[in-house]
Amino acid sequence: MAERLVILGAGGHGRAVIELLRDLGGPEPVGLVDAAPGAGAMLGLPILGTEAALPGLLAAGVRLACIAIGDNAARAAAAARLTELGFVLPALLHPSVIRAGSAVVGAGAVVLPRVVLGACVRVALLAIVNTGAILEHDVVLGEAAHCGPGAVLAGGVRVGARALIGAGAACKPYACIGEGAVVGTGAAVTRDVAPGAVVGGVPARVL
Ligand SMILES: CC(C)(COP(=O)(O)OP(=O)(O)OC[C@H]1O[C@@H](n2cnc3c(N)ncnc32)[C@H](O)[C@@H]1OP(=O)(O)O)[C@@H](O)C(=O)NCCC(=O)NCCS
Structure with missing residues (x-):
């Protein structure tokens, strides 16, 4: 089974990452989290809430994350939080x-x-x-x-x-x-x- 991955950031760069993962054929994206999550879905993937959803995803075996935030400083800060939680950030x-x-x-x-x-x-x-x-x-x-x-x-x-x-x-x-x-x-x-x-x-x- 392909490793599962959560995407942080449900904006334009998040959409680019979803398409990249589909073309790549894995890891399998389970959904997105965002600081201001809208209801529903993006390109067919569920929006799972804010970063508060992350520990539960980790506990459910979602080990990988991609920080899809275009702002450089915000992306670096988010990566520090997610690695602290225990996520692995693949290239x-x-x-x-x-x-x-x-x-x-x-x-x-x-x-x-x-x-x-x-x-x-x-x-x-x-x-x-x-x-x-x-x-x-x-x-x-x-x-x-x-x-x-x-x-x-x-x-x-x-x-x-x-x-x-x-x-x-x-x-x-x-x-x-x-x-x-x-x-x-x-x-x-x-x-x-x-x-x-x-x-x-x-x-x-x-x-
Ligand atoms: C340079 C940049 C950061 C300036 O943004 P800003 O601070 O919002 O600036 P403004 O749009 O208010 O423009 C301020 C002045 O700079 C000029 N300017 C803006 N971008 C310019 C550029 N790329 N080249 C030359 N002059 C530029 C504007 O014409 C304006 O001049 P004026 O005061 O004489 O009218 C922005 O325009 C830019 O090019 N960002 C790069 C975005 C990008 O390509 N990202 C790629 C990721 S997809």
Whole structure:
């Protein structure tokens, strides 16, 4: 029997995770929990309540969880709570991902369809690599960071913990993006980005 998994977060990223799990064929999602659970279901899966439902699920043998929260800091905080409870957070990679043999992906990371992970890429714990992103050789995507859809991280780019790379952005080789920084949608990063900075445009400037 496939291992069972609960999804934390019944929003847009939760829907992406449900589709990923269906394409992957397991683990089997049993439902979702959310801070503000609506009644009913999402894509055919039951909404099981708030995090208060989690100990009961664990006791019923649901050992795995996926934190499907787009906000990076909130995802990291939720992961600490769930691992403390005893859940295991597997890395989830869509079957269409092209992953070099030397690329590594940390626990709780989610890698969505058609991503390319090149040689020696490191995707840290709880990171999200969104649809169609390309992480070239030696890229490091930090803990609970998020690389948006279609973004391109050229060789050797380093992205700090909880940073967000917006959809379609591109970062030049070996650029460093600081912890918690935000790179706007469509930006072209030609210089290092300071921790916590918000940059955008072509070339990217502080907004
Ligand atoms: C950069 C960003 C964080 C700014 O968000 P915000 O603080 O809400 O900013 P606003 O939308 O109020 O815009 C503020 C200014 O920045 C500009 N701006 C916003 N996003 C920009 C971008 N990506 N590139 C260039 N300029 C941008 C706006 O035009 C506006 O300029 P103005 O004051 O001259 O009118 C946001 O626009 C963004 O790009 N987020 C990335 C989201 C994403 O791609 N996520 C992927 C996950 S699916």
